[in-house]
Each structure stands twice: as structure tokens, then as C-alpha cells.
Amino acid sequence: MDRITYIIGAGFSAPAGLPVMSNFLAKSKDLYYSDIDLYRDFGRVFEQIRSLSYAKNYYSTDLMNIEEILSIQEMSEFLDGRKLSSDFSDFIIKTIEAYTPKLKIESRAANWYDHIFRGGRNIEALGIFVTSLLGVRFDDYRNSSPRGPVLLKDEHKDYAYSVISLNYDMLLENYADYLGRSFTTSGIESLGFKTEGYDPEWSVPHLAKLHGSVHTNEIVPPTWAKGTHPSIVTTWKTAYQILKDSNHIRFVGYSLPVADSYLKYLLKSAVIESHHLKSLDVICMDWNGDVRTRYEDFFALSNFRFKNSSVVDLAREIAAATVSGGGIGTEVRTFRAAETAYETFMSK
Known part of the structure; x- marks a missing residue:
């Protein structure tokens, strides 16, 4: 065998x-603006991402790619002795769940x-x-x-x-x-x-x-x-x-x-x-x-x-x-x- x-x-x-790394942020924003009340927690994540833009003043950084964002964010949190924040984890989970196809049972x-x-x-x-x-x-x-x-x-x-x-x-x-x-x-x-x-x-x-x-x-x-x-x-x-x-x-x-x-x-x-x-x-x-x-x-x-x-x-x-x-x-x-x-x- x-x-x-x-x-x-x-x-x-x-x-x-489902989203990939390069379009994850764009797809999550589509969700956010489709129902701001349902995805209101995304606002905090987007604000954190905007705060990372300071790095672009000194280094080449692609803040449209979620892998780049997570790498910077996790480095900061790791050095503080913390895991990835619950805001970021929930953001990832909710985005993936929203785009996962629902398989319906039919006759x-x-x-x-x-x-x-x-x-x-x-x-x-x-x-x-x-x-x-x-x-x-x-x-x-x-x-x-x-x-x-x-x-x-x-x-x-x-x-x-x-x-x-x-x-x-x-x-x-x-x-x-x-x-x-x-x-x-x-x-x-x-x-x-x-x-x-x-x-x-x-x-x-x-x-x-x-x-x-x-x-x-x-x-x-x-x-x-x-x-x-x-x-x-x-x-x-x-x-x-x-x-x-x-x-x-x-x-x-x-x-x-x-x-x-x-x-x-x-x-x-x-x-x-x-x-x-x-x-x-x-x-x-x-x-x-x-x-x-x-x-x-x-x-x-x-x-x-x-x-x-x-x-x-x-x-x-x-x-x-x-x-x-x-x-x-x-x-x-x-x-x-x-x-x-x-x-x-x-x-x-």
C-alpha cells in the first residue's frame, strides 16, 4: 500500500x-463595511494596522499583506511576553468563517x-x-x-x-x-x-x-x-x-x-x-x-x-x-x- x-x-x-494572505485584508474590509455592527471589532484591528504604517517611513513594508502585518504584530507582542491579541485572532477567525462555503443538504x-x-x-x-x-x-x-x-x-x-x-x-x-x-x-x-x-x-x-x-x-x-x-x-x-x-x-x-x-x-x-x-x-x-x-x-x-x-x-x-x-x-x-x-x- x-x-x-x-x-x-x-x-x-x-x-x-476563502481569502489568501494577499487579499485577506481587502476581504475583511468588505465584511466590515457590509455590516459594521456585526463586525465592529474589526475597527480596532484596522486601527492597529494603521499604527504600523510608521514602519514604512524606514523600511519596505507591505501592509496590505496579512502575513506581513501578523509578523510585525506578533514580534511586538512576543517581546512583551504575550500571544497574538484576541482582537487579531477573532478577526482572522470571523473572516475565514464568513467566506467558508456552506454546504446545504438538498433533496x-x-x-x-x-x-x-x-x-x-x-x-x-x-x-x-x-x-x-x-x-x-x-x-x-x-x-x-x-x-x-x-x-x-x-x-x-x-x-x-x-x-x-x-x-x-x-x-x-x-x-x-x-x-x-x-x-x-x-x-x-x-x-x-x-x-x-x-x-x-x-x-x-x-x-x-x-x-x-x-x-x-x-x-x-x-x-x-x-x-x-x-x-x-x-x-x-x-x-x-x-x-x-x-x-x-x-x-x-x-x-x-x-x-x-x-x-x-x-x-x-x-x-x-x-x-x-x-x-x-x-x-x-x-x-x-x-x-x-x-x-x-x-x-x-x-x-x-x-x-x-x-x-x-x-x-x-x-x-x-x-x-x-x-x-x-x-x-x-x-x-x-x-x-x-x-x-x-x-x-x-
Whole structure:
């Protein structure tokens, strides 16, 4: 069985409408001015950001990028012996929650396989991709009551998946929850991601969120000071176990920022203990070639594969290969079909 780990960045969630570092501030201001009473606490954050503009008198500073803002803010608070202020944490959480798509349960039409996830083509494609990660498939059972799609555990064990996320959002968890609430299940004891501890058998896909999550209100800014947050040490240890046991590592929607040295050292330390790492792949939008250059500088493996593309393009390839319509007997296959589609996508 091959163990495949996806390392996902902001580019994974952005097609679903979530903000990225470069547009986070603009999107939060859209929220604020759409309902000043509801988001009145944002005003204090914007005022703090304005106060940082003094630094621009002396240094080149991009105060439209939330990562730059958080780095300066966290340095000040760290030197005062404090964590990131609750105003900034709430600001991040509320902005992400506002832009996270709501997956609504609706009645199933006869052509349900064309509308498994409502919300547009991106939401649909990403949902099918997450379904494949969870190792489940649909079957339009003739004997089901009421007749319609039934969610089954995939019987093939050629591949197992885990995810290491650099995002705060609940997109993956929401998809898993939606599947469990929307469809009849058969033979599935637990549907979702394992978010605590490490399972050496990979019987359930892991999800290690290195920067915390809006669900737990634990926000660890993507800055230099990750080491000052002991609450996430367990998660990083889990990520280390995942990486050292992985046969394939795939970076999706992650541009490998120069400043993000912590992840680089995590990868380097894990590979020392890795017994059978076969491949490294990157799927990320690269407008001017900088992203590929950073990966080339980081990887010693000369034959790693780089795909200048979006996760949605990959997800649509997998959806096209795994979803088949046609009435009774319709099924959404995973594992083998998804992996075949992945290889086809990378070879284009």
C-alpha cells in the first residue's frame, strides 16, 4: 500500500472563495463595511494596522499583506511576553468563517451524481477530490430505501492518504461532515479525518493543521514565531510521523514562501527517518516562475514534478474519472481511478 501525503496551502482553499494572505485584508474590509455592527471589532484591528504604517517611513513594508502585518504584530507582542491579541485572532477567525462555503443538504434528483455538492463547479470538484481522500465511494443501490446513493467504504487498499494543512479553515472537515449527514452509509464506522494522534496503519486519513484551526480558536500566525506556541507541538509531531512514513509527498496550492523555514526543517528532519520516499510533486499556480525556482532550490531530487496549475484543475480531472452517471449501478469510484487520473493530470 502506498501512503500519499498532500501538503496544502492557501491555494487549495482559495477556489472555494476563502481569502489568501494577499487579499485577506481587502476581504475583511468588505465584511466590515457590509455590516459594521456585526463586525465592529474589526475597527480596532484596522486601527492597529494603521499604527504600523510608521514602519514604512524606514523600511519596505507591505501592509496590505496579512502575513506581513501578523509578523510585525506578533514580534511586538512576543517581546512583551504575550500571544497574538484576541482582537487579531477573532478577526482572522470571523473572516475565514464568513467566506467558508456552506454546504446545504438538498433533496436528491435522479441525476444526483451530477450534483453531489451544491455551490458551483469549484465546490463540486473539490468535494469529489476530498471524497477520494476519505476513501469512500457512492453506489446507486437498487435495494436501498429510499432508492438513491449509498456511501460505501472503498474496498481497495492500494493507497492511503493523509493531509498536512497550512490553513485555518474547516473546508476539509465540512466536506466530510456533509457527506456523513447527506448520504446513507453502509459499513462505515467513522467518516472523517483523524485530527488527533497518529495511526501507523493509516486506516483513517490524518489531518494535521500546523497553524491551528478556527474550530479550536487556536490561531498560530504563519510567521517566524511558531515555536512560541507550545499548544501545537503535538500536531507537528503527528505531521513528522506522517511525513517520515509517506511514500509520496504532494504539495498543492503552497508556494513555499522564503520566510516559512519551519516547514522546510520539518520536511528535512522527517526525510532522515524516511524509509521509502518515492516521489515529490508540486501543483501550484506560478505566474512568473518564482515558485518553481524556490522548489528547485529546496529540492535536491532533480526529477521532482512541478505542475503550474490550480487544485481545481486536478480536482476536475479526478471528478471526470471517478464519477459515472447512468442510473441504477452508478458509482463514484476512488483510489485506483483517482490515482490514474492524478497521473494523467501530471503527465499533461
